Amino acid sequence: MKNPTHPGPPVERPLRLVTDPPPVPGCDVCNALAKARDTARSAGDMSKVSDMNVEIREHPHGTRPRRS
Secondary structure, three states: OOOOOOOOOOOOOOOOOOOOOOOOOOOOHHHHHHHHHHHHHHHHHHHHHHEEEEEEEHOOOOOOOOOO
């Protein structure tokens, strides 16, 4: 007998292996963010690790337009 609340088998999602964005060489801001990210990871604060990754990814270096 089928379970009426679950019409099919569970959906299996692929494992997403996201790597940390690297700091831009020579950028003091990116290097400071990467250091803060490493410290947060050591402390187990993965929320802050994620925040630092966003900051590094979005830090402007003149290669893409700034977001408003």
